[in-house]
Amino acid sequence: MGVAGRLSSNGTADDAESRVHDEHHETLRLWLRLLTCTLTIEGKVRARLRERFATTLPRFDLMAQLERNPRGLKMGELSRRLMVTGGNVTGITDQLVAEGLVRREPIVGDRRAYAVQLTPKGKRAFDAMAAEHERWVEELMSGLTRAERDRLYALLGRLKSTIREHDKEALLKEVRP
Amino acid sequence: MGVAGRLSSNGTADDAESRVHDEHHETLRLWLRLLTCTLTIEGKVRARLRERFATTLPRFDLMAQLERNPRGLKMGELSRRLMVTGGNVTGITDQLVAEGLVRREPIVGDRRAYAVQLTPKGKRAFDAMAAEHERWVEELMSGLTRAERDRLYALLGRLKSTIREHDKEALLKEVRP
Numbered sequence: 589m590g591v592a593g594r595l596s597s598n599g600t601a602d603d604a605e606s607r608v609h610d611e612h613h614e615t616l617r618l619w620l621r622l623l624t625c626t627l628t629i630e631g632k633v634r635a636r637l638r639e640r641f642a643t644t645l646p647r648f649d650l651m652a653q654l655e656r657n658p659r660g661l662k663m664g665e666l667s668r669r670l671m672v673t674g675g676n677v678t679g680i681t682d683q684l685v686a687e688g689l690v691r692r693e694p695i696v697g698d699r700r701a702y703a704v705q706l707t708p709k710g711k712r713a714f715d716a717m718a719a720e721h722e723r724w725v726e727e728l729m730s731g732l733t734r735a736e737r738d739r740l741y742a743l744l745g746r747l748k749s750t751i752r753e754h755d756k757e758a759l760l761k762e763v764r765p
Numbered sequence: 766m767g768v769a770g771r772l773s774s775n776g777t778a779d780d781a782e783s784r785v786h787d788e789h790h791e792t793l794r795l796w797l798r799l800l801t802c803t804l805t806i807e808g809k810v811r812a813r814l815r816e817r818f819a820t821t822l823p824r825f826d827l828m829a830q831l832e833r834n835p836r837g838l839k840m841g842e843l844s845r846r847l848m849v850t851g852g853n854v855t856g857i858t859d860q861l862v863a864e865g866l867v868r869r870e871p872i873v874g875d876r877r878a879y880a881v882q883l884t885p886k887g888k889r890a891f892d893a894m895a896a897e898h899e900r901w902v903e904e905l906m907s908g909l910t911r912a913e914r915d916r917l918y919a920l921l922g923r924l925k926s927t928i929r930e931h932d933k934e935a936l937l938k939e940v941r942p
Contacts, residue, residue, distance in 0.1 A: 615906040616899050618914055619806060621921045626803040628928055629796060722793050729792040731927020736920060737795055743909075743917040744798045750908020751805055 629728055636724055641717050646670075648721070650680050651689065651706060651714040660693055660703025689713055806905055813901055818894050823847075825898070827857050828866065828883060828891040837870055837880025866890055 634645050653669045654661065661669070667677045681704055684690035689710030692702045706714060729737060811822050830846045831838065838846070844854045858881055861867035866887035869879045883891060906914060 613899060613903055614914065614918070615903045618906060618918045618921075619902045621918060621925065622799070622803055622806070625921050625924050625928075626799055628925065629799070632928075722790060725796045726790055726792045728928055728931065729795060729924070731931055732920075732924060736923060737791065739916065740920040740924070741791070741795045741798060743913060743920065744795075744802050746909060746913060747802050747906070747917070748798065748805065751802075751809075751905055754905065754908060 632728060633721065633724060637717065640720060643717070647680055647684065648717060650677065650684070651710060654690065654704060654706045655711065655714050658705070660705040662701055662703060666704055684710065809905060810898065810901060814894065817897060820894070824857055824861065825894060827854065827861070828887060829895070831867065831881060831883045832888065832891050835882070837882040839878055839880060843881055861887065
């Protein structure tokens with residue numbers, strides 16, 4: 589994810605948010621604060637996955653996708669679900685196969701395709717990571733009161749849905765300009 | 766950035782947030798909603814940079830760093846400020862140099878080092894992108910009322926500062942266990 593200093597600033601670089609000139613619009617500040625919070629938490633998750641499980645976020649994400657699709661996913665489906673391009677899905681899958689965490693199963697009726705699944709060993713490894721992951725997130729968020737977290741959750745929900753509305757309007761304009 | 770489905774879910778995959786089992790803790794839901802909002806906005810910024818300026822987010826971020834450091838940055842400083850590893854800072858810099866947007870200047874008194882700077886052409890190109898970037902963000906956030914944006918900004922500020930407090934405590938524990 590490219591991130592830092594999405595806009596110019598005279599301040600001392602500290603995080604993405606500190607990189608906004610005073611005159612910049614408040615929505616830009618809001619966006620950079622959102623980005624900073626996300627990057628901070630993600631950075632901590634990344635560091636802990638490395639320290640505690642000697643693994644990476646792309647590996648964890650890939651295994652998370654397989655965990656919720658126990659019947660397996662074709663490579664194309666897996667790539668799409670990972671939302672983010674790059675990260676070399678094939679390379680990571682090969683690695684996980686070599687470590688016995690993931691397997692490739694032929695798909696009945698489709699000779700050329702196979703489904704990627706977690707092995708039982710992979711499922712156990714993922715469950716252990718997921719449980720710790722949840723505790724880390726809880727710990728990081730625990731400085732907010734429950735009421736603050738609820739308000740934040742509701743406001744982010746509003747943001748998410750207004751962005752989707754915005755998409756629909758943009759689409760309608762394209763269809764009937 | 767690894768992202769999607771950081772946790773398992775039975776729901777239909779729609780975004781990161783939809784991938785949480787009901788029994789998962791509310792803090793995890795909050796984190797995934799934060800992540801979803803960030804990724805959604807970032808994805809739109811990425812797409813528009815590509816469509817409007819045929820450029821990428823890492824290129825934009827790199828130029829943003831140079832814009833706010835008009836005297837130039839050494840490569841090591843530039844990498845550090847970009848916060849995110851990867852993205853191949855050297856490769857992107859070479860590209861921008863080849864396009865006349867960035868130049869390498871020798872540093873007086875340090876024969877082996879040079880500073881990377883925006884050229885005037887690079888500064889103009891960046892300013893044009895930054896102005897549009899700000900409008901996109903404004904547009905995306907405009908579904909929220911000003912009062913909602915203010916509340917969201919304040920709550921994210923709380924989150925940011927409590928995570929920093931958390932870091933300090935963790936550090937103290939390490940120093941005097």
